[in-house]
Amino acid sequence: GAVVSQHPSRVICKSGTSVKIECRSLDFQATTMFWYRQFPKQSLMLMATSNEGSKATYEQGVEKDKFLINHASLTLSTLTVTSAHPEDSSFYICSASFQHGAFFGPGTRLTVL
């Protein structure tokens, strides 16, 4: 199946700094990608839909100014966590859609000290 990569796989940062996470579709073009957040032993919570060439669509309760999403090309979407705080520590997962399903990246573990 198609491959979706994420970089970095894990990142530790200080409170107040910004962190950028990349999501790439390696062998197909993805006009739409999705960003999820997963807390330990809990489900994936959809944060936003990343649309190539246009603004992202955020789910209710997700701050768009805090979680900046850019989808500048058909193979790359980035999520920037701005002014990160310890409560932003989580596992962030991206996915790229295809007909009748999605491929998921391996996830990025963010720890904010």
Place this chain on the structure above:
Amino acid sequence: AQRVTQPEKLLSVFKGAPVELKCNYSYSGSPELFWYVQYSRQRLQLLLRHISRESIKGFTADLNKGETSFHLKKPFAQEEDSAMYYCALSDSSNTGKLIFGQGTTLQVKP
């Protein structure tokens, strides 16, 4: 509102026993339902989808619109089936947007 409910957080069975992971959904239109699996230290991957009516790794799932359910079944569990299973719903807009259930950990004991 769209919602997926997996009532069991943990399901523990012995090898060779039948398995049924429950999933109920709430959706006003015609949803597409999926089961995703996450093995230890691996990424989430698609197990099966209702539209293809396939059997993957011995698992099957039938969409029951009357009961709004999409339970995952396997007649004889194997130890390698131990994983986290997520039921997911995609809306009719066909964007690939998925709403996930809470997940059920399946533990198959030897």
